[in-house]
Amino acid sequence: MSLSIKEVEQKLFTTDQRNDAFVDSLKTDKRKGVQSLLKRYEAMITRVERLEKMHEEMTQYEVSLRNQGFLSIAGLDEVGRGPLAGPVVAAAVVLPEDFKLLGLTDSKKLSKDRREEYAQVIKEQAVAFTIEMVHATEIDKLNIYESTKLAMTRAVQNLTINTDHLLLDAMTLKLPVQQTSLIKGDQKSLTIAASSVLAKVARDQYMDEVDKEYPGYGFSKHVGYGTKEHLDALKKLGVMKEHRRSFRPIKDLIE
Structure with missing residues (x-):
């Protein structure tokens, strides 16, 4: 007696064990529903294989460094160099050797929901992590490049463990x-990608809070970048404490 389409679906998608013989047997099943499930299953397998390959490629540097004797490798990345408002944010992350999160890559390539989902997993499984912010007043004093280095330096220094690379x-x-x-690096190293995600999620959440405190600027949408909405709001509402006064066109508005 052949399995029902529902039973075929359960056998294909509710087990972690691949059953190639079962999959091969489905290729001769003439039911359209079974063939549709088979296409879906094969697409899923192709996607998983692609993500597995990406994971392998993105751990090459970590594997090489561990083979050289480095035991505590921290990845670092930053977000927020370009916006007209808000902090530059850096994260440092030390991941366990067996860490795997398929699909983890540069935070800019991930959806907001996926970034938040990944950030939670990273925080739960990381050996250690820190997130540091350098705000607009410091950025204006130092310049954005030095502020970025300062945020990253603080992130390393505030890790709860010592790192050797x-x-x-x-x-x-x-x-x-x-x-x-x-x-x-956030597309080449899993550890850098993890730090990229933590920094991006932290900055977006911070700008959501700024949006609540200063409604009308649209910070939760553009997170401080110089969009038309932001520039129009600046002309209407003026410059506030989160704006980087050394950045144009902010600088032009206050001179």
């Missing part, structure tokens, strides 16, 4: 720790 996205820090700087 840093993986960074196109940056080096004046710290007595060996470092590897990678161009587009």
Whole structure:
């Protein structure tokens, strides 16, 4: 007696064990519902295999460093260099050696919901992590590049464990720790990608709070970037404490 379509679906999608013989047997099942499930299943397997390959590629630097004897590798990344308002935010993350989160990559390539979901997993499973912010007043005093380095330096210094190697996205820090700087590191290193996600989620949540305190600017939508909505609100409502006064066009508005 053949399985019902519902039973086929359960057998395909509710087990972690692959059954290639069962899948092969479905190819001769002429029911349209079964063939539809088979296409869905094969698409899922293809996607998982692609994500597994991406995970393997994104752990190459971590594996290489561990093979060289490094035991505590921190990934670092930042968000918020370009906005006209709000802080620049950096995160440092040390992941366990067996950490796997399929689909984790540069935070800009993930949806808001997926970033928040991943951030929760990263926080729960990380050996250690920190998130640091440098706000508009400090940015105006230092400049954005130095502020970014300061946020990242604080993130490393405030980790609860000592690190013996840093993986960074196109940056080096004046710290007595060996470092590897990678161009587009958040797409090449799982640890940097994890820090990218934590920093992005933290900054977005901060700007949501700013939006509640200063309604009308649209901070929860543009998170401080110079969109038309933001520029129009600036002309109407004026400059407030979160705005970077050393950035144009903010600078032009207050001169």
